[in-house]
Amino acid sequence: MTGDRMAAAAAVPAIRIRSLCKAFGRNRVLDGLDLDIGRGESLAVIGGSGTGKSVLVKNVIGLMRPDSGSIEIDGVETVGLTGRARDEILAKFGVLFQGAALFDSMTVWENVAFGPVHNLGMPRREARDAALAKLAQVGLGRVQADRYPAELSGGMQKRVALARAIATRPQILFFDEPTTGLDPIMGDVINDLIVECVRGLGATALTITHDMASARKIADRIAMIHGGRIIWAGPAGDVEESGNEAVDQFIHGRTEGPIRTAVHVS
Amino acid sequence: MNAVASVGRATLNFFAAAGRLTLFAGMGAMHCVRPPFHFRLIGRQMIEVGYYSLPVVGLTALFTGMVLALQSYSGFARFNAESAVAVIVVLSITRELAPVLAGLMVAGRIGAAMAAEIGTMRVTEQIDALTALSTDPFKYLVAPRLIAGTLTLPVCVLAADLIGVFGGYLVAVNKLGFNTSAYLKSTVQYLEVLDVVSGLVKAAVFGFLIALMGCYHGYHSRGGAQGVGTATTNAVVSASVLILAFNYLITEAFFAR
Ligand SMILES: Nc1ncnc2c1ncn2[C@@H]1O[C@H](COP(=O)(O)OP(=O)(O)O)[C@@H](O)[C@H]1O
Ligand SMILES: [Mg+2]
Numbered sequence: 449m450t451g452d453r454m455a456a457a458a459a460v461p462a463i464r465i466r467s468l469c470k471a472f473g474r475n476r477v478l479d480g481l482d483l484d485i486g487r488g489e490s491l492a493v494i495g496g497s498g499t500g501k502s503v504l505v506k507n508v509i510g511l512m513r514p515d516s517g518s519i520e521i522d523g524v525e526t527v528g529l530t531g532r533a534r535d536e537i538l539a540k541f542g543v544l545f546q547g548a549a550l551f552d553s554m555t556v557w558e559n560v561a562f563g564p565v566h567n568l569g570m571p572r573r574e575a576r577d578a579a580l581a582k583l584a585q586v587g588l589g590r591v592q593a594d595r596y597p598a599e600l601s602g603g604m605q606k607r608v609a610l611a612r613a614i615a616t617r618p619q620i621l622f623f624d625e626p627t628t629g630l631d632p633i634m635g636d637v638i639n640d641l642i643v644e645c646v647r648g649l650g651a652t653a654l655t656i657t658h659d660m661a662s663a664r665k666i667a668d669r670i671a672m673i674h675g676g677r678i679i680w681a682g683p684a685g686d687v688e689e690s691g692n693e694a695v696d697q698f699i700h701g702r703t704e705g706p707i708r709t710a711v712h713v714s
Numbered sequence: 715m716n717a718v719a720s721v722g723r724a725t726l727n728f729f730a731a732a733g734r735l736t737l738f739a740g741m742g743a744m745h746c747v748r749p750p751f752h753f754r755l756i757g758r759q760m761i762e763v764g765y766y767s768l769p770v771v772g773l774t775a776l777f778t779g780m781v782l783a784l785q786s787y788s789g790f791a792r793f794n795a796e797s798a799v800a801v802i803v804v805l806s807i808t809r810e811l812a813p814v815l816a817g818l819m820v821a822g823r824i825g826a827a828m829a830a831e832i833g834t835m836r837v838t839e840q841i842d843a844l845t846a847l848s849t850d851p852f853k854y855l856v857a858p859r860l861i862a863g864t865l866t867l868p869v870c871v872l873a874a875d876l877i878g879v880f881g882g883y884l885v886a887v888n889k890l891g892f893n894t895s896a897y898l899k900s901t902v903q904y905l906e907v908l909d910v911v912s913g914l915v916k917a918a919v920f921g922f923l924i925a926l927m928g929c930y931h932g933y934h935s936r937g938g939a940q941g942v943g944t945a946t947t948n949a950v951v952s953a954s955v956l957i958l959a960f961n962y963l964i965t966e967a968f969f970a971r
Contacts, residue, residue: 511842538848545846549839553831563847 460523462487462620462652463508468517469676470503477503479676481517490646490653492667492684494660494698496707499673501656502546505622508654509541510534521620539567542618542651546625548609550597556608557583557593563616582611586641603634607641614645621646623655627662639665660699663687672698674707738930745850745857752858759862763824763921767870770823771816775874778811779803779881787890795892800900803882808909812874814961817920820867821927821953828859828928829949833935833942841933856933859925867921868914875910912968919964920957927953 463485470478477500485491495501506512508519510526519526526537550559560579564570570578583593586607597605606626613621626642627635639662646653646666655666663670664684671681672695680692687699697705786802787795832855835841841851879901886892927949935945 506842509846511845535848538846541846543843543846545839545843547839549843551840551843552834552838562849567848 460487461485461520462489462522463654464518464520464523465508466518468504468507468519469515470500470507470512471515476676478507478514478517481673481677483671483678483681485652485654488650488652489669490643490655490667491669491671492655492657492663493671493673493678494657494663495673496658496698500676501658501673502624504673505543505624505654505656509543509622510538539616540619542613542616542621544606544609544613544621544623544626546628548597548602548605550605550608550612552597555594555596556588556600559597559608560611560615562612567616579611579615582615583608585614585645586611587637603630603637606630606634606638610638610641610645614649617649619649619651621649621651621653623653623657623666625657625659626655626666627657627659632661635659635662636665642666660687734934735930738933739926741852742856742860742926742929745852746861750853752854755854755858756861759858760866762827763820763862763925764866764869767816767820767823768873770819771870771874772877774815774819775807775812775878776881778815779807779878779883780885782806782811782878783882783885783890787886795890797896797900797904799882799886799890799892800897801904803886804879804901804905805909807878807882808875808905808913809965810913810961812871812878813913813916813920814957816867816871816874816917817924817957817961818954820870820921821924821950821957824863825924825928825949825953826946828925829932829935829946830942832929832932833945834932836933836935837938837941851933856929859929860922863921863923863925864918865921867924868917871913871917872910875913908968912964915968916961916964919960923956923960924953927956 461484463483465481465483468478468481469476481504483491483493493501493504503512507514508521508526510529514527517527521537521540524537526534529537550556551562554562557576557579560582561570561572561575564575564578565572580590580593583589588604588607588611592600592604592608597608600608610626613623623642626638630638642653642655643666645651653666655663657663657666664687667684669681670684670687671678672690672692673679674694680690680695682690687695690696694706696702697707782803783799786799832841835844835855841855844851844854883897883901886897887894931945931949931952932942935941
């Protein structure tokens, strides 16, 4: 590859979202949202509860179909893709769901081994060893590996879900509220693990959160969603001096400001 | 005016739901016949549907056969009783009662269990997680259940046929004092292959319907634990109603001339 072409490839963002719209009945959740996430970048989308953060991620993954707009992954338009083409895109993804979403009919190691067994065709014995290694990476031992998810604490479940998300060595990782529902210390453990995993894989990461401490720790760049659009985006270090009233209000947790007004009007 | 609007809305909703269900059934059926097959999952579901339903289905059939013998004797078969009672028992069991009662019992057990399991997977985002791991939930969750339901319920019903006839025999011989060999001879004499086959065809259709309703209502459940509860109830009720409706249709297809 020539230098020029490499530069061009690097300039294609891992995720490029344009004019994304998604409504449920009259509830216009995403309303012309634009967002770019560069290769190897870790971006956090912050915003209040119910502002459509999870809906955004589900549209990008393909669990929901946008009403209109464009979502490109590595330069490939993914809206409306089905079948094998969709599977190829999905193979690049690793997802940590808001509620961990572990398969409760399977043991912990079977959860982690699911992707390798079903998608990479890895034999079960080998997949078990690989799963144990991934679990060790998130600080879980053999004792937990043979348990069922319901027998683990919330923090442990999140760690298993993280191990499952990275098990197929995906290029693009999605974390939906990774620290919500955890105590601050366990939350920080998860943050550290996420940073470690993303760096280890050299992956692109999109983290959804309303936890500012988590966003600052995980992300290179922060974007704020409000009213169905990204109203501010910038380097994580600049979020304090965004000059945007809504961002200021959100990161300082104030009740007075544009966000509250918007809630009352709609 | 309002009444017209609400009738219209109800009609639209009905056709929308019927369309969704037909689409769902079509997708499910397509994944049943198109490889790859998850044999491990199909096997597990077959054990769940068949093996664990046998006790309840067997008991239902036993008592039904017994009561049939008693009723048909005391009601309308005091003359020429041996052959009449035997024929009534064996035909009612194989054609109607074994498939319908087994279907209803299994709908209660399996339809509810499937709706609850898949519904819980839906509301806890496990189905989304499956999709995100490039696994089609229709292939992985729906198809194995449809296959297991369709193949396994006929086996249950065949067992129920035997047990039901045996129940009738027990009462006829021990309580009504019938002659053993005459009773057995009449049982076999008037029984045709079509009687048993029609019952087994019913069972296969009912098994498919039960699994379909369980999967469909589970798959579309929303709103936490309450939503899963509603899905479970709807799965059992709709499966039961469909069983009775299809029972009529299949009977007509087989026996109306
Ligand atoms: N499947 C759905 N059907 C209808 N409305 C939905 C659905 N999913 C999300 N919503 C609505 O979209 C809005 C945003 O939800 P969500 O993205 O989950 O918020 P959050 O930012 O807290 O993750 C909410 O008002 C929610 O009610
Ligand atoms: Mg959310």
